Amino acid sequence: MTYRFEFNPYQRQFRHPLTTHHGIWKVREGIILRLVDEKGRVGWGEIAPLPWFGSETLEQALTVCQQFPSQITSTDIFSIPAEFPACQFGFESAWDGLVTSNGEDEGESRIETEQISQSLTHASLKYSYLLPTGEAALTSWQQGWQQGDRTFKWKIGVTSMESELRWFEQLVQILPESAQLRLDANGGLTQHQAQQWLQVADQAGIVEFLEQPLPPEEFAAMRAMYDQYRTAIALDESVATLNQLKTCYQQGWRGIFVIKAAIAGSPTQLRQFCQAHDIDVVFSSVFESAIARQAVLNLAVELSHPHRAVGFGVNHWFV
Ligand SMILES: O=C(O)CCC(=O)c1ccccc1C(=O)O
Numbered sequence: 001m002t003y004r005f006e007f008n009p010y011q012r013q014f015r016h017p018l019t020t021h022h023g024i025w026k027v028r029e030g031i032i033l034r035l036v037d038e039k040g041r042v043g044w045g046e047i048a049p050l051p052w053f054g055s056e057t058l059e060q061a062l063t064v065c066q067q068f069p070s071q072i073t074s075t076d077i078f079s080i081p082a083e084f085p086a087c088q089f090g091f092e093s094a095w096d097g098l099v100t101s102n103g104e105d106e107g108e109s110r111i112e113t114e115q116i117s118q119s120l121t122h123a124s125l126k127y128s129y130l131l132p133t134g135e136a137a138l139t140s141w142q143q144g145w146q147q148g149d150r151t152f153k154w155k156i157g158v159t160s161m162e163s164e165l166r167w168f169e170q171l172v173q174i175l176p177e178s179a180q181l182r183l184d185a186n187g188g189l190t191q192h193q194a195q196q197w198l199q200v201a202d203q204a205g206i207v208e209f210l211e212q213p214l215p216p217e218e219f220a221a222m223r224a225m226y227d228q229y230r231t232a233i234a235l236d237e238s239v240a241t242l243n244q245l246k247t248c249y250q251q252g253w254r255g256i257f258v259i260k261a262a263i264a265g266s267p268t269q270l271r272q273f274c275q276a277h278d279i280d281v282v283f284s285s286v287f288e289s290a291i292a293r294q295a296v297l298n299l300a301v302e303l304s305h306p307h308r309a310v311g312f313g314v315n316h317w318f319v
């Protein structure tokens with residue numbers, strides 16, 4: 001079977017830029033893929049790279065697309081090298097969509113409206129609400145609470161530790177008792193700061209986990225901290241791709257794994273690994289648009305830890 005292959009780069013500005021320890025991110029760039037089989041069935045995919053997290057760049061992804069002929073086979077799709085994890089995800093999920101598609105070409109309208117038509121199964125997931133970075137979190141959590149979210153995520157390691165600790169204490173005071181809070185440092189803390197955060201988190205009781213306190217090179221220190229504190233630790237940047245995830249697992253990581261499936265690589269291989277190992281996973285967004293989000297949420301329904309909210313809590317990312 002051969003498939004007709006088309007691709008279209010896109011650029012979309014966020015309504016709210018994302019501020020993290022890595023800097024300010026304003027525009028999502030990616031590539032929409034379309035496959036059509038000999039029966040006219042259509043499969044859509046999306047490549048949504050995150051180079052500052054260790055995936056390929058948009059330029060590299062474009063080169064992969066340009067090097068394919070306009071008719072491709074599943075062998076082409078399954079031979080994309082692991083150094084292009086966002087491409088592996090985009091092409092495989094487009095191919096997957098073909099297999100399950102009923103022949104209706106619904107993709108155009110999905111891109112146009114951006115509104116994710118959340119299927120019933122996606123409604124069974126719990127969502128984590130991403131708070132704005134800094135002091136703004138103190139007044140914005142209600143929005144998430146009102147739409148039913150009970151898990152909140154807040155970026156730290158962005159400005160002075162003193163200010164962030166002060167805002168954190170205020171946030172702990174005002175959040176309702178049944179709320180849970182995730183702290184995401186994006187690898188931006190020193191070991192001493194990470195220990196301070198874990199101490200206050202242990203006392204606060206509301207913190208579900210501290211995400212990626214140290215840069216990936218400091219794996220051993222994070223593993224040691226995991227044993228020393230009650231608050232759980234989640235790896236994110238350290239496990240951006242499936243190969244990194246496997247390495248951390250083999251090196252004895254038994255804390256939480258954040259999976260950003262859109263940049264993790266082959267969804268088939270990701271599924272195999274998650275089903276073969278009893279790991280505590282949290283699915284999370286890379287601010288992909290509706291096509292990749294749909295594919296990621298399908299995986300999350302299948303593989304997510306039932307008590308862990310998925311990190312897709314805000315639906316108004318694009319202008
Ligand atoms: O995981 C979530 O809850 C929201 C998504 C998120 O924080 C994120 C989104 C895009 C890029 C990086 C990150 C991150 O987890 O650091």
Ligand SMILES: [Mg+2]
Pocket residue numbers: 184186211212236237258
């Ligand atoms: Mg993170």
